[in-house]
Amino acid sequence: MTESKTTGGESETDIFSERTQLKPYEYPDVLEYKDAIRNSYWVHTEFNFSGDVQDFKINTTPAEKAVIKRTMLAIAQIEVQVKTFWADIYDEMPKAEVGNVGMTFAESEVRHMDAYSHLLDILGIAEDFEEVTDVPAIEERIDYLDEYLEKSESDDTQEYVMSLLLFSTFVEHVSLFSQFLIMTSFDKHEKKFKGIANAVEATSKEEQIHGLFGVELVETIREENPDLFDEDFEEEVQAACQQAFEAEMKILDWIFGEGELEFLPRAHVDAFLRDRFNQSLENVGVEPIFDPDDDLLEETRWFDEDIMMTKDNDFFSKRSTTYNKHSQSVTAEDMF
Structure with a gap:
């Protein structure tokens, strides 16, 4: 997919056409995403x-222990599943600046995988990971992720753009965030699992940056190739959103199969998940499909305020892509 793919408009640039020389950069602004990941650099040994190990062994109820184990297994499985997407992006958009961001992201995904692998080990649940792909809910999640990844290998430009959009919005910005909410809620409400909360916070912010980059690429493609984004495209995105939502709800059914958390009722998590999907659709100019429950959303607003927002940092203040359109949700200006 290295030949010109411009199908509409008179764009002077074409992100799909090959540029063999390093400079001049055609998309220099995207390099800020590379810098953002470098500035956020962390490793789990920090x-x-x-205290988390002690909390897991003696300071949790059986139901809480089941929630933690299944949540950590679900996070770790995604981290295994998505390793190569960003590393391969240069093959489709052969611009040095785009490829540099993709490779930087790929390295961060390796750090994430290392972190959650370590956590499985120290919590004593690494052996459970061998069986996790036999869980029907996990299998269903793997199936829809595989669909996205298969589209990324298509020679059809519209199929590839769909893959980029779905991966950026539903994988990077949604799939793990209900699990991130669950794990950080122990620290928020119970003052437990502080180390894991720190790792989750660091991961969350980097996943957010990954998704923002993908959304910006989609918007660039939309400007250069508007004919790719027809009515059928929007309907397909909404259908994929519904499929992903149903799969993620089954993940939550499994996570809470032994009981809910007193300090984080399931209804709060469900409302949070619907809102993340709605926001992700809005980010790419697609009509949201879920009715929000503002009262329930208030109960998890702390996640955006305490975990996702970083004060005194205007990294994305000049970005053309705005992350959330909700007035109280995380915006690009809040990130790094």
Whole structure:
């Protein structure tokens, strides 16, 4: 997919056409995403997890322990599943600046995988990981992720753009965030699992940056190739959103199969998940499909305020892509 793919308009640039020389950059602004990941650099050895191990062994109820184990297994499985998407992006958009961002993201995904692999080990649940792909809910999640990844290998430009959009919005910005909410809620409400909360916070912010980059690429493609984004395209995105939502709800059914958390009712998590999907659709100019419950959303607003927002940092203040359109949700200006 290295020949010109411009199908509409008179764009002077074409992100799909090959540029063999390093410069001049055609998309220099995207390099800020590379810098953002470099500035956010972390490794799991920076965090102290000794208290987390003790919390898991003696300071949790059986239901809480089941929630933690299944949540951590679900996170780790995604981290295995998505390793190569960003590393391969140069093959489709052969511009040095785009490829540099993709490779930087790929390295961060390796750090994420290392972190959650370590957490499985110290919590004593690594052996459970061998069986996780036999869980029907996990299998269904793997199936829809595989669909996205298969589209990324298509020679059809519209199929590839769909893959980029779905991966950026539903994988990077949604799929793990209900699990991130669950794990950070222990620290928020119970003052437990502080080390894991730190790792989750660091992961969340980097996943957010990954998704923002993908959304910006989609918007660039939309400007250069508007004919790719027809009515059928929007309907397909909404259908994929419904499929992903149903799969993620089954993940939550499994996570809470032994009981809910007193300090984080399932209804709060469900409302949070619907809102993340709605926001992701809005980010790419697609009509949201879920009715929001503002009262329930208030109960998890702390996640955006405490975990996702970083004060005194205007990294994305000049970005053309705005992350959330909700007045109280995380915006690009809040990130790094």
